[in-house]
Amino acid sequence: MMRKMMLLSAAVxxxxxxxxxxxxxxxxxxxxxxxxxxxxxFSFANKxxxxxxxxxxxxxxxxxxxxxxxxxxxxxxxxIKLTSDNGTVFAEPNSYHLVNEELTSxxxxxxxxxxxGNYTSVTFxxxxxxxxxxxGANTGALDPQNGMxxxxxxGYIMAKLEGTSPQSTAPNNxxxxxxxxxxxxxxxxxxxxxxxxxxxxxxxxxxxxINLNSDAAQWFGTPNVINFAQLNTVTDAGLDAASISQNxxxxxxxxxxxxx
Amino acid sequence: xxxxxxxxxxxxxxTAFLLLVGGILVESCKKDPQITDSGKxxxxxxxxxQIPQGWPTPFYQFDNNKLSNAGFELGRKLFFDPxxxxxxxxxxxxxxQPFAAFAQLDHPVSHGVDNLLGKRNSPxxxxxxxxxxxxxxxxxxxxxxxxxxxxxxxVEMDENLPDIITKLNADxxxxxxxxxxxxxxxxxxxxIFKAICQFMGMLxxxxxxYDHYMRGEAGGSMTAQELSGLQIFKTNCASCHKEPLFxxxxxxxxxxxxxxxxxxxxxxxxxxxxxxxxxxxxSLRNLKYSAPYxxxxxFSKLDSVLAHYDHGIQPSPTLDPALQNGIHLSVQERADLxxxxxxxxxxxxxxxxxxxxxxP
Numbered sequence: 001m002m003r004k005m006m007l008l009s010a011a012v013x014x015x016x017x018x019x020x021x022x023x024x025x026x027x028x029x030x031x032x033x034x035x036x037x038x039x040x041x042f043s044f045a046n047k048x049x050x051x052x053x054x055x056x057x058x059x060x061x062x063x064x065x066x067x068x069x070x071x072x073x074x075x076x077x078x079x080i081k082l083t084s085d086n087g088t089v090f091a092e093p094n095s096y097h098l099v100n101e102e103l104t105s106x107x108x109x110x111x112x113x114x115x116x117g118n119y120t121s122v123t124f125x126x127x128x129x130x131x132x133x134x135x136g137a138n139t140g141a142l143d144p145q146n147g148m149x150x151x152x153x154x155g156y157i158m159a160k161l162e163g164t165s166p167q168s169t170a171p172n173n174x175x176x177x178x179x180x181x182x183x184x185x186x187x188x189x190x191x192x193x194x195x196x197x198x199x200x201x202x203x204x205x206x207x208x209x210i211n212l213n214s215d216a217a218q219w220f221g222t223p224n225v226i227n228f229a230q231l232n233t234v235t236d237a238g239l240d241a242a243s244i245s246q247n248x249x250x251x252x253x254x255x256x257x258x259x260x
Numbered sequence: 261x262x263x264x265x266x267x268x269x270x271x272x273x274x275t276a277f278l279l280l281v282g283g284i285l286v287e288s289c290k291k292d293p294q295i296t297d298s299g300k301x302x303x304x305x306x307x308x309x310q311i312p313q314g315w316p317t318p319f320y321q322f323d324n325n326k327l328s329n330a331g332f333e334l335g336r337k338l339f340f341d342p343x344x345x346x347x348x349x350x351x352x353x354x355x356x357q358p359f360a361a362f363a364q365l366d367h368p369v370s371h372g373v374d375n376l377l378g379k380r381n382s383p384x385x386x387x388x389x390x391x392x393x394x395x396x397x398x399x400x401x402x403x404x405x406x407x408x409x410x411x412x413x414x415v416e417m418d419e420n421l422p423d424i425i426t427k428l429n430a431d432x433x434x435x436x437x438x439x440x441x442x443x444x445x446x447x448x449x450x451x452i453f454k455a456i457c458q459f460m461g462m463l464x465x466x467x468x469x470y471d472h473y474m475r476g477e478a479g480g481s482m483t484a485q486e487l488s489g490l491q492i493f494k495t496n497c498a499s500c501h502k503e504p505l506f507x508x509x510x511x512x513x514x515x516x517x518x519x520x521x522x523x524x525x526x527x528x529x530x531x532x533x534x535x536x537x538x539x540x541x542x543s544l545r546n547l548k549y550s551a552p553y554x555x556x557x558x559f560s561k562l563d564s565v566l567a568h569y570d571h572g573i574q575p576s577p578t579l580d581p582a583l584q585n586g587i588h589l590s591v592q593e594r595a596d597l598x599x600x601x602x603x604x605x606x607x608x609x610x611x612x613x614x615x616x617x618x619x620p
Contacts, residue, residue: 133401134401134402135324135402136324136325136402136403136404136405136453136454136457137404137405137449137450137453137454137457138450139448139449139450139451143421143448143449143450144408144421144449145420145421145422145425145449149408151400151405151408151409151411151412151413152395152399152400152409152413153399153400153529154399154400154401154402154405155401186531236531237531238531
């Protein structure tokens with residue numbers, strides 16, 4: 001009888017545990033005491049040269065002398081790594097951010113669980129790594145409904161710039177640059193490493209913000225000067241996109257670091 | 261109807277106890293409203309994906325997409341739901357009919373919204389977990405990334421994801437099904453695609469006469485003519501239509517004359533002139549149900565397909581080397597080959613009640 005009771009209670013325990021709802025098995029940083037980690041902020045300012053991007057109404061000139069306006073400007077920042085003054089590297093897990101000029105909230109974000117330390121450089125990818133391009137259905141910043149995904153030829157649009165230029169021969173003088181391609185000679189993925197002018201000091205009490213500029217003029221400037229009469233539409237992976245990515249890999253710079 | 265293909269009685273006896281215990285566990289967890297669609301798999305046999313005996317390891321095994329009865333049923337409902345199209349008229353199942361092995365019978369190309377026509381033949385859907393690329397040009401690289409393509413294509417379903425999510429959120433049954441599948445009522449594109457893949461990935465066809473023959477089972481005794489056809493197949497067809505899936509998943513130009521559509525095929529994706537007019541090698545399973553044939557559905561009869569390989573091949577720089585001289589068979593050999601191909605039809609698969617459109 002006693003044994004039966006024990007068996008029964010064991011069964012009840014099994015049943016109870018079977019009902020326990022588990023959290024999603026997401027990889028997470030091991031929980032560390034709060035005094036050893038903090039938060040790093042990021043803030044992006046989109047510019048053309050030294051002028052801020054003003055969608056629709058701002059008028060700019062490219063290296064070829066063509067004038068243009070920008071109606072849409074979006075890019076992915078992924079795989080962010082922070083290097084501290086003692087050489088340790090912190091990599092943000094599941095690091096995918098979509099910066100969209102139209103959406104102010106997208107231009108700032110923060111990374112939590114950053115080990116306390118003095119960070120002296122930041123590294124990231126312009127675009128989305130090849131793993132995310134080949135792993136099926138994603139969500140969050142990678143949700144295809146963000147308009148940064150090619151359904152017919154699987155892969156993310158790493159960066160997107162649309163606007164108009166009187167020099168463009170496309171309908172409505174449109175300029176349309178959808179940069180994608182994650183493999184082989186069509187790969188547009190570019191890794192950017194920027195040294196911080198002053199160390200960003202992360203601690204439980206301090207949340208520094210790294211302020212970055214992105215200069216859209218770089219897309220059309222160096223080393224491959226873009227002439228909008230000849231090249232105004234790129235909507236698939238290929239040599240044109242690869243060529244523009246050679247230009248925009250230099251578009252980011254550090255404006256300053258706010259140590260708060 | 262069991263989800264597993266063939267189980268020995270011994271195995272059934274051994275698992276009966278486990279199932280009983282499992283049943284008690286599931287029963288004790290019942291909190292959410294149960295789905296009551298007729299023909300459902302819920303509460304009966306659990307959805308299980310099994311690699312058929314002797315088959316290679318599939319590329320997709322529902323990693324990061326936990327297979328469940330609730331998920332499968334949700335996927336089935338989405339697959340047959342025309343609300344996934346712009347004007348609520350076209351579902352996945354419109355162009356992928358179960359009785360046509362999930363191709364569209366008698367349609368060289370299919371009708372999308374506003375009766376718009378595509379330019380390629382709707383492919384049959386089965387054994388998709390073994391595929392590493394999708395569509396005739398292989399443009400899609402993952403089964404979960406597949407459904408978005410016909411949904412967004414302007415001549416197919418022409419719908420966008422936010423609109424679909426709005427429509428599904430307005431339906432309490434869907435909200436309950438997403439909760440049952442994923443733990444909460446959130447409906448997003450990732451969950452939609454993963455659920456559809458639970459249905460699509462379970463479409464395994466491995467119960468043709470040929471399969472019974474290969475497994476040495478009842479119903480697998482081949483006639484002399486079918487066995488002769490098997491040898492003819494091995495000699496002439498198997499290098500591209502590789503057993504047991506009857507495709508090697510490669511892209512090849514099989515010498516079809518380009519039509520006015522001038523579909524560049526694989527080159528449309530790779531932008532490589534060496535891929536001009538290459539298309540993905542289709543499986544030879546279930547041909548009886550999935551006519552017409554070829555990427556543009558130009559042949560309605562298998563006789564015409566064999567005639568093409570005999571004397572219709574067009575030379576071109578990208579023509580597959582294996583087809584440079586065509587495939588020449590005698591009248592008797594053609595009859596034998598057709599008899600063999602007929603053993604690849606899987607009546608069990610197309611009539612499987614789990615794969616039919618759910619009753620409203």
